[in-house]
Amino acid sequence: MMQSKPNPIPGVRFTLITDISHTPYSKMLPGHVAGVYSFNETYIDMRRLARFFQAQLYLDRAINLDLINNKVICANHSPVYFNYLSIDIGSTPETVNISGASQYAIIVKPISRFLTVWNTLIKIVINEPQQQYSIGIVAEAQDELN
Numbered sequence: 001m002m003q004s005k006p007n008p009i010p011g012v013r014f015t016l017i018t019d020i021s022h023t024p025y026s027k028m029l030p031g032h033v034a035g036v037y038s039f040n041e042t043y044i045d046m047r048r049l050a051r052f053f054q055a056q057l058y059l060d061r062a063i064n065l066d067l068i069n070n071k072v073i074c075a076n077h078s079p080v081y082f083n084y085l086s087i088d089i090g091s092t093p094e095t096v097n098i099s100g101a102s103q104y105a106i107i108v109k110p111i112s113r114f115l116t117v118w119n120t121l122i123k124i125v126i127n128e129p130q131q132q133y134s135i136g137i138v139a140e141a142q143d144e145l146n
Contacts, residue, residue, distance in 0.1 A: 006053050014055035015080055017062050017072060021046050024111040033118060062087075105138075 028042040050057035058080065064073035071079035092109050095101035106121075108114045125133055 008054055014053065015058065015082070016046065016050050016055050017058045017060055017074060017077075017080060018046055019059065019061040020112075021059060024115065026109075026111055029108070029111060029114075032115075039115075 022043045022045055024043055028037050031037040032039070032042045046059075047057060049055075058074060058077050060074040060077045062072050063075050065071070065085075066073060066079060069079075070082050070085075072082060072085070073079050093107055095105055095107065098105075106114060106117050125131070
């Protein structure tokens with residue numbers, strides 16, 4: 001929970017461009033899957049976050065960059081100027097090179113898609129309690145310094 005007040009940097013304006021108003025916090029995903037956290041506890045309200053940090057929020061999709069004029073081109077909003085830009089491109093694991101993965105694996109990212117599949121799986125287990133289920137988890141540690 002956000003407690004302390006932000007300490008804005010004079011002369012700096014932050015702009016957040018996102019196509020979703022609520023985003024899952026990936027570090028809480030294991031706790032959500034284990035039933036420790038509810039759906040609402042694992043999601044971040046982007047409107048509230050932007051308001052708290054006094055950032056401009058555009059609920060839109062970035063579709064291109066104009067690197068000559070330092071602008072983000074949005075699907076439904078006029079171009080957004082920047083001096084510096086941070087881009088979260090997300091990550092989706094490749095399953096093509098792992099035999100059987102495209103058929104059997106539930107890819108965790110994007111998290112919203114994983115949660116849809118996970119919630120469907122929970123319903124199946126609840127509706128068929130006599131069935132035995134086995135879930136394997138493969139986690140790949142990556143060196144974040146490279």
